[in-house]
Amino acid sequence: MTLRQNVFCFLPIVATFSILFTSCYCFYPKLLNINASLAVSDDQSGWSPAGATWNGGSTGAGTDGGACGYGESVERPPFSSMASAGGPSIFKSGIGCGACYEVKCSTNSACSGNPVTVVITDECPGCVSESVHFDLSGTSIGAMAKSGLADLLRNAGILQSWGAVWKLDGAGSTLLPPFSLRLTSLDSRKIIVATAVIPAGWEPGKTYRSVVNFNS
Known part of the structure; x- marks a missing residue:
């Protein structure tokens, strides 16, 4: 979907949904610091709530390059596009690069409930609507879905009504404002976020x- 106003850009609605996460081991073994502000449970082996969005192609690695400097290698093993950008509490000014997390969703009918492992490869400075937020790749989102329902889980249901008017008929769960908008430049692929606009x-x-x- 495109919007023409001096520049070409994508104008998707950022459909936020809830996931659960826990830390695990991979490139950069990391244990979560028990901190109430991150909504981490007292049992460090358990699951903690987080918010999630996704970006990029439906079977892609999210944003190529990214703030962690992995470049296009995120599309190849050992990453295999199972990547995520992290909000400020996850990215931690770059210290969080390479950290691995198991994530799973259960609030959408398309969710399998099975956990998948993602690697932090980028930052999402606008992802502040929750204390812990993952901006997942399309591949990562699809991996959390039931067999054959990956597109249903990725699809926020945004449709063009007419001209520059877009509508959201529903995303499988109730969406509560405020809403943020993410725009991607077709030329530079730069992403900007209008938070709670x-x-x-x-x-x-x-x-x-x-x-x-x-x-x-």
Whole structure:
């Protein structure tokens, strides 16, 4: 989907849903620090709640390159596109690069409930709606789905109504505002996020403005 206004860009609605996560071992063995602000349970071997979104191609590795410097290697073993960008509490200014987490979802009917392992390869500075947030690759999201339902789990249900008007008929669960919008430049692939640009208490027909824009 594209929007033309000086530049071409994708305009998907960032459909946030809930997942559970726990730390595991891989490139950079890391144990979670028990911290109430991260919603980590007292039992470190258990599961903790987190928010999740996804970006990039449906079977891709998310954003190529990324803030961790892995480049296109995220598409090849041992990553195999099972990658994720992390919100500030996960990325930790780069210290979190290479950390592995097991994640699983159970709130959507397409979720298998089986955990998958993802590696932190990028940052998502706009992912602050929850204290712990994963911006997963399309491959990672699909891996959490029941057999044959990967596209259903990835699909937020956004459709073009007419012209530059887009609509969301439902994403399998109730979506509560505020809503954030993620825009991707077709030229540079740079991603910007208009965080909570559609506020709680929004009304149809009203205009909500964000000052976030691509650098010229």
